[in-house]
Amino acid sequence: MRNEGFRALGMRRLAAAIGYAPNSIYNAVGDLDQVVLRVNARTLARLHAAMQAAIAPDRTARDNALALADAYLVFVAADPKVWSLLFEHLAAPDQPFPDWYAAALAEPVGLVDAVLAPLVTDSGERRRAVATLWAALHGLASLSTSGKLAVLTPDPPRDLARLLVGRFLG
Template sequence: MARRQDHTPAQLQQLTMETVLKLLQQQPASSLSLRQIAREVGYSPGTLINQFGSYSLLLLAANARTLDQIYRELLAAIDHADSPQQTLEACALSYLNFASQYPHQWRLLFEHQLPEQDHLPDWQQQRIDNVFTLLQQQLAILKPRANASDCAQTARTIWASVHGICVLALDDKLFTPGNISGRSMIHSLLSHYLPAWIKDEKETVMHNQQATEGSQP
């Protein structure tokens, strides 16, 4: 393939990402190749490697776009909810909807593995942190006395549970009657888990109050 210089580096990166995400609408990442992407973009594979550093980093850049999309979807869900608990459920349902609408793109987030000697770049870690921060902020409103560590763990517990539902729903492995769906399971999960999480705090406060009253002369 002849060398092209029709785009600036930033334009070429943008074009490449648009191409990868378009291809992921049609096929799983496992069937993609650098050569196929380069052919669709109209540049040589070597040119793309020069831009991204490696094929692995090219896919990681695509994952960054996916995280940006998910982040925007969560922000939109937050804007339309009336309470922290409703917000968390709206975020969970938004995540399920994204996985259902963009299954190959969504799966690549978790199937892609960097070589052992490579560390996750800061720009990608920051995107992951931003997504969890949205959840942690809602949890902090829901349970004001919870510390940052508690909110961080709870956010990841909720995400891991919702993620499992998404995986099974996409694979059609929920093995449920027709009136049970991924959406109804997410509602059941959060409507039981969040009140129990909040109750732990209330019981602790009551216990501390009783202990204080009992120690007074």
């Protein structure tokens, strides 16, 4: 997955890589969708830790929001194929996530919500602001990691992310 991306992920290859029979994985974890959810939950935990480390209590909320954007882009650039699995493959999109996965997703999203709370005091508006910024940064990161951002602009992704967050919160 890390070297070849999602399309290379399969139960047989995974089993061979870890020295188990595919049926053992099915019995222990479930199908490939469940494996992907487990990988994604670990990725979200790593993302949360990276974003948490970027926050400083002596900074303004706006500066912490900019630091979160920076941390997100650094995280994505460090492991783009594993990060892309968060959005490339959603297990049964019409089904709710398991509680443990929803909790993993809530951690980094909740961190952004907490940082924006002093700037966007209405909880409904803040929820939409978090979703908007997350989606916009995802698009920027996605274009950047695919090499397609250069088609639009020669500006570095970090500069664009800081412009986006700064203007949005301005």
